[in-house]
Amino acid sequence: MNEQERRWQDDLRSLEADLDPSTARRLADIRRAALAAPARRRLRRRSWLPPAVGMAIAAALGIWALGPHMLVTPDPMGGSTQPGMDAAELYDQLDFYSWLADTDLDAAKG
Amino acid sequence: MSKLSATVEIISIGAEDLAAGAPEASALISMDKFLATVERRAYAMAYTALRDRDEALDVLQDVMLKMVRHYRHKPPSDWLPLFYRILNNRINDSFRARKTHRRLFGWLGGAATEDERDADPLEQIADPARDTPVERFEQRRRVVALERAVGQLPRRQREAFVLRCWEGLSTEHTAHAMGCTQGSVKTHYFRALQNLREKLEEFRP
Numbered sequence: 001m002n003e004q005e006r007r008w009q010d011d012l013r014s015l016e017a018d019l020d021p022s023t024a025r026r027l028a029d030i031r032r033a034a035l036a037a038p039a040r041r042r043l044r045r046r047s048w049l050p051p052a053v054g055m056a057i058a059a060a061l062g063i064w065a066l067g068p069h070m071l072v073t074p075d076p077m078g079g080s081t082q083p084g085m086d087a088a089e090l091y092d093q094l095d096f097y098s099w100l101a102d103t104d105l106d107a108a109k110g
Numbered sequence: 111m112s113k114l115s116a117t118v119e120i121i122s123i124g125a126e127d128l129a130a131g132a133p134e135a136s137a138l139i140s141m142d143k144f145l146a147t148v149e150r151r152a153y154a155m156a157y158t159a160l161r162d163r164d165e166a167l168d169v170l171q172d173v174m175l176k177m178v179r180h181y182r183h184k185p186p187s188d189w190l191p192l193f194y195r196i197l198n199n200r201i202n203d204s205f206r207a208r209k210t211h212r213r214l215f216g217w218l219g220g221a222a223t224e225d226e227r228d229a230d231p232l233e234q235i236a237d238p239a240r241d242t243p244v245e246r247f248e249q250r251r252r253v254v255a256l257e258r259a260v261g262q263l264p265r266r267q268r269e270a271f272v273l274r275c276w277e278g279l280s281t282e283h284t285a286h287a288m289g290c291t292q293g294s295v296k297t298h299y300f301r302a303l304q305n306l307r308e309k310l311e312e313f314r315p
Binding site for chain 1: 163177278
């Protein structure tokens with residue numbers, strides 16, 4: 001570093017010494033707050049919890065809302081009783097339903 | 111150079127503390143000492159670049175938070191170049207944000223920096239009629255001119271000059287802080303010196 005660079009260095013460093021007291025105080029406050037931040041961060045480490053709980057509730061509600069459409073009643077005859085079943089299919093299986101009703105009636109009497 | 115040697119001393123004390131145990135508390139104490147040593151200079155550097163007190167303080171806040179959160183467990187000997195690397199990046203972020211702001215809201219007439227608000231250069235110069243020694247007055251004029259000239263340097267030249275001349279970092283540490291090779295540091299620094307010599311011709315002894 002030559003003479004001129006050293007003088008520039010001295011001049012620039014004089015700026016630090018001339019810092020006004022309020023700015024110096026602000027800097028000290030900022031430093032203290034920064035040093036306290038890791039401790040605060042440890043306490044807030046479960047900040048993921050509320051969004052996770054919210055997502056879980058939303059997912060549960062979604063499943064519940066879709067539930068009746070997704071449930072499939074087991075058909076002993078291998079047929080489908082889903083709400084989407086068409087009228088012709090239902091008519092074909094009428095014999096089965098009347099047999100089932102008779103069987104239930106007999107069982108109730110017996 | 112006395113402040114730099116004080117920094118080195120603090121860094122070595124910090125290293126001993128870490129070795130002795132209680133690493134978390136020890137790291138925070140060492141970091142506190144380190145930041146207290148560099149904060150005024152770093153603020154003056156940020157202010158020289160940005161010419162706005164609040165913006166410079168915001169920059170310092172972010173830099174200190176980053177240092178404490180992410181780098182307090184790094185070896186204290188790495189802190190100084192790391193600190194200045196973060197500072198440079200943060201100052202550049204501020205410049206980018208200003209540019210974007212100007213593009214978006216320029217037509218509304220954006221807020222001026224403190225430097226632009228207090229633009230009257232005569233007000234910046236101490237009143238010679240006051241009971242101030244001529245030497246002090248001349249020195250003040252020289253410092254103000256130097257501060258402005260440094261602030262007007264191209265970004266990489268400013269970074270190289272601030273780190274090499276103002277902070278007194280080695281070429282190696284400056285390269286680390288700037289994220290470039292030592293050859294680039296030398297080039298930027300040389301150009302910065304040339305630039306400043308031209309701008310500050312009237313203050314040459």
